[in-house]
Amino acid sequence: MVSIDKAIIARLKTGGETFELYVDPDLAMEYKKGTAVPLGDLLAVQEVFKDASASKKAADENLLKVFGSSDLAAVVDKIIHRGEIHLTAEQRKKMIDDKRKQIISYISRNSINPQTKAPNPPSRVDAAMEEARVVIDPFKSAKEQVDAVVKEIRPILPIKFDTVAMAVKIPATYAGNTYRVLREYGDIKKEEWDRGDLMSLIEIPAGVQDEFYSKLNSLTHGEVKIKLMEK
Numbered sequence: 001m002v003s004i005d006k007a008i009i010a011r012l013k014t015g016g017e018t019f020e021l022y023v024d025p026d027l028a029m030e031y032k033k034g035t036a037v038p039l040g041d042l043l044a045v046q047e048v049f050k051d052a053s054a055s056k057k058a059a060d061e062n063l064l065k066v067f068g069s070s071d072l073a074a075v076v077d078k079i080i081h082r083g084e085i086h087l088t089a090e091q092r093k094k095m096i097d098d099k100r101k102q103i104i105s106y107i108s109r110n111s112i113n114p115q116t117k118a119p120n121p122p123s124r125v126d127a128a129m130e131e132a133r134v135v136i137d138p139f140k141s142a143k144e145q146v147d148a149v150v151k152e153i154r155p156i157l158p159i160k161f162d163t164v165a166m167a168v169k170i171p172a173t174y175a176g177n178t179y180r181v182l183r184e185y186g187d188i189k190k191e192e193w194d195r196g197d198l199m200s201l202i203e204i205p206a207g208v209q210d211e212f213y214s215k216l217n218s219l220t221h222g223e224v225k226i227k228l229m230e231k
Contacts, residue, residue, distance in 0.1 A: 002027070007044035008091055009052050012083030015066040019079050020052040021045075025095060028085055029139050039073060048075055087138065095138035102142035103149055104129070107159065111150075112206040114160040119207040128157040162206040165189070165229040172196025174220040181219065185212050201229070 002024035010021045010028055022044035031037045039046065048058045063070040067078055087095065108122045132152045137145060150159055163186075170178050175198040182188055186204030193199070204212055216224045 001040055002044045004044045008088070009086045010080050010083055011086060012079040014082070017058070017062050017066055018050055019058055019063075019066070019075070019083070020049045021076060021079055022049075022052055023080070023085070025085070025087065025091065025138075028080055032080055032085070039076060043076070046072065048072070048079070085139075092138055096136045099136050099138060099140075099142050099145070100126075100129070103136070103145055106142060106146055107150065107207075109207045110205040111159045111161050113158050115158050119210060120157060120159060124157060125153070128153040131156050160206075163203050164206050164209060165201060165203050166212075167227040167229055168198075168200045168202055168216070169225040170198040170200075170216070170220060171223050172198075174223065178216060178219045178224070181215055185215075 002022075004022055006024075007022040008025045008028070010023045012019045023042055024044070027037045027042050031042060048063060050056050050058045050062070060070045063075055067075050069075065104122050104125045107125050108120050111120050112118060113120055129149065129152075132155075134149050134152050153159070168182065172195065175193075175196065179198065182200055182202055185208060186202045188200055188202050190201040191198065213226060216226065
């Protein structure tokens with residue numbers, strides 16, 4: 001459940017009445033798009049208000065008059081789908097900043113510069129977005145906006161989304177502690193054990209190669225063997 005200080009107001013004006021809800025901003029947009037969201041997660045307060053900021057609840061008779069029901073789930077559904085979702089300037093800025101960071105992270109982790117074959121660092125992606133004056137929609141998910149953002153920054157920063165395959169050999173001493181890292185970073189295509197040593201063929205996003213090397217080297221004290229495979 002979202003707290004009231006982080007919630008936003010969903011408002012519907014109809015039938016001469018105003019109905020308001022305190023909702024989670026991200027989940028409200030998901031719900032509006034048709035995603036099933038539990039009311040306990042969606043609402044900060046399990047009530048319908050006539051004036052949320054003044055904590056004035058909507059009367060049951062008004063709910064019945066306008067919606068034909070006082071059932072919370074039914075009323076919430078109509079308010080969110082037919083009403084408007086209002087953000088304060090601070091909430092809008094925070095949502096935009098959060099979405100921007102998510103977009104930058106996604107592009108950086110999943111892409112490379114096709115000219116250098118090197119990952120695109122977050123700072124370079126951020127700078128390219130700044131130069132291209134990319135506008136972020138606070139109500140769309142980060143993933144929904146990636147294609148549009150890439151189209152805008154590609155003239156500034158060469159980008160190619162790709163994966164790389166790696167053969168990884170981890171000594172038996174470290175195999176147990178590092179296996180979860182393999183699963184976290186990519187898709188294990190093949191694995192076998194040789195006298196306790198773990199040998200895996202893994203496919204990972206191209207942009208996390210350096211991070212992947214660093215993580216495994218740290219966990220194995222430099223004893224891991226990694227070979228980049230040709231596609």
